[in-house]
Amino acid sequence: MDIFNTLANSIRPTIVTKTKKKPVFYQAVLKKVEGNVYDLVYPHLQDKEQVTHKERLGDENACCSECGNNEWMLLANESIAVKQGGKPYIECLTCGLQTHL
């Protein structure tokens, strides 16, 4: 995309039709995954050729490529990333990087 189209899109007003529904809020509560997280998200690969951190995250200790830490939150199936990506998505609890497993 060229720079002029990018600029035109950025200044074009977005028309949003606001819903009249009552607002709904959900509270997410973290629960530690015991065992192999890949067995949870890819149960069909359990005891077969289950994937590894090295394959999915490029690091055998599941370290984040942005910040180097390795605590992750699985995003809810209802999140837009999971719905649009069609895969299990995770978010780094240190820097917020999102990626899929």
Ligand SMILES: [Zn+2]
């Ligand atoms: Zn990170």
